[in-house]
Amino acid sequence: MMKHLSIVPMTLMRPLVTWLVASVLAVALLAAFQYRAGLSELSNWARQTDTLLAEKLAQHDAHMTALAAVIRMAPDEPSASVQGLAESVITFYPRITDIATLRIDGDVAHVTTYGKSTGPAFEENRVASELPRLGKPGDTATRPTAGQYTYDIYKLVEAGRFLRLRINAAGLLDFDRVPPEYSIDLSLGDAVLFTRTADDTPILSATTSFSVSNPGQPLHLRIRRGISLGELLPWRLILPLLIGLAAVVWLLEQYRNASRERRRQERRAALLEQEAQLAHAGRVNALGEMASGIAHELAQPVAAMLSQSQAARRALTINRHDILEQALDANIREAKRAGDILGRMRAYISGAEARIEKVPLAEALAGALRLVETDLAQRGIALETTISDRPCIVAIDIISFQQVIHNLIRNAADALAGRAEPRIRLAARPEGYGTVITIADNGPGIEPAALDRIFEPFFSTKRDGMGLGLPLSARLIEKMDGTLEARNDGGACFTIRLPSGGDA
Numbered sequence: 132m133m134k135h136l137s138i139v140p141m142t143l144m145r146p147l148v149t150w151l152v153a154s155v156l157a158v159a160l161l162a163a164f165q166y167r168a169g170l171s172e173l174s175n176w177a178r179q180t181d182t183l184l185a186e187k188l189a190q191h192d193a194h195m196t197a198l199a200a201v202i203r204m205a206p207d208e209p210s211a212s213v214q215g216l217a218e219s220v221i222t223f224y225p226r227i228t229d230i231a232t233l234r235i236d237g238d239v240a241h242v243t244t245y246g247k248s249t250g251p252a253f254e255e256n257r258v259a260s261e262l263p264r265l266g267k268p269g270d271t272a273t274r275p276t277a278g279q280y281t282y283d284i285y286k287l288v289e290a291g292r293f294l295r296l297r298i299n300a301a302g303l304l305d306f307d308r309v310p311p312e313y314s315i316d317l318s319l320g321d322a323v324l325f326t327r328t329a330d331d332t333p334i335l336s337a338t339t340s341f342s343v344s345n346p347g348q349p350l351h352l353r354i355r356r357g358i359s360l361g362e363l364l365p366w367r368l369i370l371p372l373l374i375g376l377a378a379v380v381w382l383l384e385q386y387r388n389a390s391r392e393r394r395r396q397e398r399r400a401a402l403l404e405q406e407a408q409l410a411h412a413g414r415v416n417a418l419g420e421m422a423s424g425i426a427h428e429l430a431q432p433v434a435a436m437l438s439q440s441q442a443a444r445r446a447l448t449i450n451r452h453d454i455l456e457q458a459l460d461a462n463i464r465e466a467k468r469a470g471d472i473l474g475r476m477r478a479y480i481s482g483a484e485a486r487i488e489k490v491p492l493a494e495a496l497a498g499a500l501r502l503v504e505t506d507l508a509q510r511g512i513a514l515e516t517t518i519s520d521r522p523c524i525v526a527i528d529i530i531s532f533q534q535v536i537h538n539l540i541r542n543a544a545d546a547l548a549g550r551a552e553p554r555i556r557l558a559a560r561p562e563g564y565g566t567v568i569t570i571a572d573n574g575p576g577i578e579p580a581a582l583d584r585i586f587e588p589f590f591s592t593k594r595d596g597m598g599l600g601l602p603l604s605a606r607l608i609e610k611m612d613g614t615l616e617a618r619n620d621g622g623a624c625f626t627i628r629l630p631s632g633g634d635a
């Protein structure tokens with residue numbers, strides 16, 4: 132025989148798949164959440180950096196304004212007052228590396244540098260046309276310098292006189308406080324002032340860029356935040372998440388199993404209740420049909436008792452004690468017989484619970500046939516029984532068994548109505564480890580189209596049929612671990628198979 136080999140037992144398959152699907156979803160959700168958290172951290176950081184940078188750029192403006200005022204009051208250069216102020220600015224703001232004035236003289240700009248501890252100094256002259264064009268005093272312009280990291284801010288102090296602040300752009304950001312997973316580009320126009328690249332290799336990244344809020348120094352910052360796999364799916368969260376999900380799936384599965392079992396029990400109880408009611412109704416219904424049989428069976432002992440009582444009376448007058456004793460004994464016997472008949476009827480119609488017991492098959496069949504014999508005789512139907520001589524014990528609920536035999540014989544009798552030489556054959560014989568009982572009639576047989584459906588509840592081809600006899604009979608036989616089948620063999624033929632009841 133082929134066997135299905137599977138590594139995972141089927142009962143585990145469903146919760147396992149549920150757990151896997153839930154885990155994938157939860158991990159995806161966690162990754163999305165972590166990514167979002169990364170994004171919002173980035174945008175928070177960008178906002179704070181913008182504020183910080185804007186403050187620093189505003190300080191440059193303030194220094195320029197103060198220096199311009201001092202320069203304006205010092206027509207001759209180098210000036211000690213400008214040097215004093217410039218020195219303190221450079222001391223307190225080391226990112227301002229260089230403060231200079233540029234005086235235009237024809238095509239030449241004379242550069243004087245302030246702020247160094249060595250004092251103001253003339254530098255080499257510059258070509259005046261290289262300076263930014265500024266219209267009126269107070270105007271400013273910002274330019275990247277040739278060297279990396281620095282840019283210059285020019286301010287027109289008065290006609291032909293410029294102030295220049297050289298800023299180390301790298302000093303604008305406190306790199307110790309920039310998280311290592313951030314890459315940064317700070318640029319001025321097209322010129323990149325500096326770049327810092329994060330050293331990890333992220334699987335995802337998010338980028339934000341903004342212009343610092345200072346129109347005079349149009350710096351542009353671009354920040355890229357890398358998100359590594361470890362950050363996206365941290366094990367310290369994943370592990371408890373997967374274990375928690377497994378616990379939830381397990382609990383759900385337990386709950387599902389318990390409620391399925393409860394529903395099954397409820398359905399079973401309802402079905403059993405329904406069956407018991409149906410069986411009872413079936414028996415009460417059958418009782419009506421058997422009424423004449425009962426009357427007939429009771430008539431015999433009652434008539435016997437009558438004649439025995441009359442005999443007893445005569446025996447009393449002739450003083451024959453021996454005859455009197457015989458007559459009274461016979462009366463007792465007949466009264467017991469009548470009592471047995473009534474007891475059997477009462478048991479048959481009562482809703483008594485099924486009780487499986489070991490009985491000789493011949494005895495069980497004889498009891499069942501007694502219930503139908505009279506009815507069949509009245510309808511003129513011949514009943515032929517062939518019961519094997521071999522003593523055979525069956526484990527049955529006798530009342531249910533009699534009900535099934537009664538149903539099958541009554542159906543056969545119905546099918547035989549109006550047929551010539553109507554006949555029902557009942558045969559019982561041991562077979563294999565059990566017993567086979569067949570009930571066959573010489574009626575028209577079961578309609579082929581109906582053959583598959585006769586065991587369905589409420590299926591009937593009779594005008595006033597309930598369609599419950601056969602499904603009920605099949606169910607009763609199943610309860611005794613047996614089977615009931617139907618086929619056509621001339622007329623209809625029903626086969627009951629019962630397992631052996633062993634020894635009595």
Ligand code: ADP
Nearest residue numbers: 542543546576585591592596597598600601623
């Ligand atoms: P009912 O007797 O109320 O119709 P059953 O469940 O006992 O309900 O029978 C269902 C149907 O099976 C009958 O209506 C009939 O068509 C068919 N049937 C049962 N026994 C026989 C039989 N011996 N011969 C022909 N048809 C039968």
